[in-house]
Amino acid sequence: MENGIERIIRERRTIKSFTDRPIEKQDLLNLLNAAVWAPFHSKEEPWRFIIFREKGRKVFSDAVLSTYTPAELERFGEGAAKEYCDKTPVHLLVVVREERDPWKMKEAMLAAAAFIQNLQLLAWEQGIGFVWKTSEYNRENVFTSQVGISPEECLIGTLHVGYINKDHVPKPRPRKPAEELVTWVEG
Ligand SMILES: Cc1cc2nc3c(=O)[nH]c(=O)nc-3n(C[C@H](O)[C@H](O)[C@H](O)COP(=O)(O)O)c2cc1C
Numbered sequence: 001m002e003n004g005i006e007r008i009i010r011e012r013r014t015i016k017s018f019t020d021r022p023i024e025k026q027d028l029l030n031l032l033n034a035a036v037w038a039p040f041h042s043k044e045e046p047w048r049f050i051i052f053r054e055k056g057r058k059v060f061s062d063a064v065l066s067t068y069t070p071a072e073l074e075r076f077g078e079g080a081a082k083e084y085c086d087k088t089p090v091h092l093l094v095v096v097r098e099e100r101d102p103w104k105m106k107e108a109m110l111a112a113a114a115f116i117q118n119l120q121l122l123a124w125e126q127g128i129g130f131v132w133k134t135s136e137y138n139r140e141n142v143f144t145s146q147v148g149i150s151p152e153e154c155l156i157g158t159l160h161v162g163y164i165n166k167d168h169v170p171k172p173r174p175r176k177p178a179e180e181l182v183t184w185v186e187g
Contacts, residue, residue, distance in 0.1 A: 008121050015129025018162025035119035046108035050093040060091045063146035067137040089162040095153045112156040130161040
């Protein structure tokens with residue numbers, strides 16, 4: 001019998017199709033305030049968030065579109081702008097401080113990943129889903145500077161967030177059983 005957490009972990013899927021329902025600012029804050037109880041190894045939390053909602057989505061959309069070539073703009077620009085400004089209620093960027101020490105940097109990224117998984121599970125419980133994107137534009141300076149990320153920061157991912165369109169929940173990608181993944185060392 002699955003308990004609450006196990007059920008949500010198994011059930012959660014990456015969501016790319018949302019209803020029109022906006023997400024209230026306070027509801028987003030409540031989710032973030034719970035998700036930040038993820039573990040981290042630095043003195044202070046390594047993360048901060050930039051959230052685009054309502055008309056602010058155009059700032060996000062313009063930043064993505066500024067990474068397109070003229071040919072891509074011509075072909076995909078209008079559709080992408082519609083997707084970002086109308087069809088996706090919230091864009092949430094998870095950013096960490098750059099660390100000079102590569103190991104500390106790795107730890108900051110790992111902590112941010114734990115935070116994002118917390119957020120996915122908490123959101124799912126409320127009928128909110130998202131896709132975690134690390135696609136090309138995330139790595140382009142022209143994008144990061146326009147969305148307000150400083151050169152001393154690193155973007156861990158862009159989350160496109162909204163209430164789940166229940167007709168478009170993808171089928172799960174299968175997971176290997178742990179029996180295939182474990183090396184037992186028992187003496
Ligand atoms: C670090 C990371 C980066 C990801 N980047 C993308 C991405 O750029 N585009 C995308 O469509 N999905 C992205 N995903 C989502 C995965 O495609 C998705 O988690 C995977 O297909 C498994 O599906 P599930 O989340 O429904 O179990 C990313 C996931 C992770 C953990």
